[in-house]
Amino acid sequence: MVADTSREERAVSVVLAAFRGVEAFREAALRSLGQRVGKRARFTALTEIVFEDDSHPRKKGKGGGNDRPDGLLVLDTTRQEWTALLEGKIGNDVVSEDQLKRYVADAKARGVNAVITITNQFVARPDHHPVKLSKRDAKGVELYHWSWMYLLTEATLLLEEEAVGSADQRFLLEEVVRYLRHDTSGVTGFRSMNPEWKDLVTQVRDRVTLSKNAEEVRNTVSAWHQEQRDLGLILSRKVGRSVRLKLPREHRKNADKRLEDDADVLVREHRLTCTFDVPDAASDIEVAADIARRSIFATMRLDAPRDKKSTKARVNWLLRQLKDAEADGIQVRALRRGRGQHLKASLAELREDPRHLEDPERSSPPSAFEVFYSLDLAGKFTGNRVFIDRLEEAVPHFYEQVGQRLRAWVAPPPQIQSRDTAEADGEFGDDEQAGRSWAGD
Structure with a gap:
């Protein structure tokens, strides 16, 4: 040795x-x-x-x-x-x-x-x-x-x-x-959460009020910050491109402010979150560890295609991109403008019937989709090393099955109209009409 x-x-x-x-x-x-x-x-x-x-x-x-x-x-x-x-x-x-x-x-x-x-x-x-x-x-x-x-x-x-x-x-x-x-x-990745991790998860389960200045909270956030960076490096090596951890400007400038703000989120929402920017991907990847639910989530958001008028057509547009993806754990949430409920369904259910995301109370189609992978760890969530191991498996798996397949919708270019159609629609102004008459003379 x-x-x-x-x-x-x-x-x-x-x-x-x-x-x-x-x-x-x-x-x-x-x-x-x-x-x-x-x-x-x-x-x-x-x-x-x-x-x-x-x-x-x-x-x-x-x-x-x-x-x-x-x-x-x-x-x-x-x-x-x-x-x-x-x-x-x-x-x-x-x-x-x-x-x-x-x-x-x-x-x-x-x-x-x-x-x-x-x-x-x-x-x-x-x-x-x-x-x-x-x-x-x-x-x-x-x-x-x-x-x-x-x-x-x-x-x-x-x-x-x-x-x-x-x-x-x-x-x-x-x-x-x-x-x-x-x-x-002797070179290693981030291997486990902080020693207080199990106690903190138990406190959240038992609905104990957390303090953002408590040692277990700040140490948990510090450990999460290290894991964010390691997870970004893991993704970078897997895709062969530099995957960037996205931070607000004030957090890039001030690490103490970042720690304080993330501790506040942990105390209020019982969540640890981060966002990754993968070059040329359809959208950012949002990662969350939901301590209350003892689950890991990875999510990407796409605008729905505006040239598709019905919910079914828009859902089918998304399903075609995910036709070869493993359905286990993958769900889709349909986002609509307004305060109505955002419906969700599993990828497997949508493959059977895309109308699962139709809202019986609103006829409007979804304006965007959230595609997410959820992993319920149950009792294993408290394991310092198990949590990290499963997280570092889940996020690359989500990108492999979903992220690398998704393409953002791009509006099709306008088509050249025939002369007869343009004239019938009155799309030429008086000056243009006069110009054509003069040219014809």
């Missing part, structure tokens, strides 16, 4: 070597930090750095003051130089608050612009750091975080999109992917 310290050194060295050797990989990684790499820019990545003014080399360790950054990144754009200390942890190890404070202090003392950490923790954006420092402690230094799985996904997508410049660089990046995917690398 390889020690975590050795695996950490190997993983960091592998990634830094790829940064130096594969242009597309380092450009993608640095772009996520807001750094653009021009053609004339020079990049350097160093491992196991020792500063000249150190009185003695500091040894790596799990805490205490003996730690030393794993690497240093230097980007020289000819106009300015941007530098960053890098610290990686592998397996279940994380960077502690005290350790991060020391790295920030080191960066300030030496004029280094940023500190980057790499662990198996997930964040929505690289500037949403999993370790919270006060504004005073972090002032003057940029803080960023990558998960190992994020770097693995970026490398995988570059290879699948054939965005790597040369055969040598492609070979190097393939070896990086092979290493990070290996079981012994």
Whole structure:
């Protein structure tokens, strides 16, 4: 069994070597930090750095003051130089608050612009750091975080999109992917919800009033935020395109505001939600964990075709797209304008008779459809790992059976009318009629 310290050194060295050797990989990684790499820019990545003014080399360790950054990144754009200390942890190890404070202090003392950490923790954006420092402690230094799985996904997508410049660089990046995917690398996805998950689900079942400031609520939301990011990376690898986690502008700018707002939703609605943008898909995928119902939902919404006048015709338009989909767990909700009830039926029922979505009280056809997959976990919902495992099965399954088959309705282009029809309809004005008479003369 390889020690975590050795695996950490190997993983960091592998990634830094790829940064130096594969242009597309380092450009993608640095772009996520807001750094653009021009053609004339020079990049350097160093491992196991020792500063000249150190009185003695500091040894790596799990805490205490003996730690030393794993690497240093230097980007020289000819106009300015941007530098960053890098610290990686592998397996279940994380960077502690005290350790991060020391790295920030080191960066300030030496004029280094940023500190980057790499662990198996997930964040929505690289500037949403999993370790919270006060504004005073972090002032003057940029803080960023990558998960190992994020770097693995970026490398995988570059290879699948054939965005790597040369055969040598492609070979190097393939070896990086092979290493990070290996079981012994220590790189993992998000594996389980927080320890308080089972108690929180039980409280919701027993109708206990939750507080958004309670530790179990905030820890649950934090765990959900990590799982959102991991789920997006899983979808990205499966479809071979970058699937984006959609966040409101204020949440992109402020991770604390995001945590507070999502905790409020959890307390009020007993739901955890997120939305994914899959490139070229018919609509976003909305994912929800309904704690009260102990169920997982994945949903896509489509406008109904306006050139179809009846409910049956509009439903058949949708059914043709899903003719080869597995029906189990798939349901369709018909949305109509106004306050009336939105009818729903299973995909299996609609295949038997599309009139299941006809409203006996309103003659108007649906204006939109929601197609959703529901998975009732019952007692298994409380399992920290089971919940994550089933969620990461359910959402890709929904996309495979529904998402990749759906096409948004597009209005057909107008047809050229015959001259006789246009004249009969009075579509030419007096000036146009006069113009044609003059031309005829």
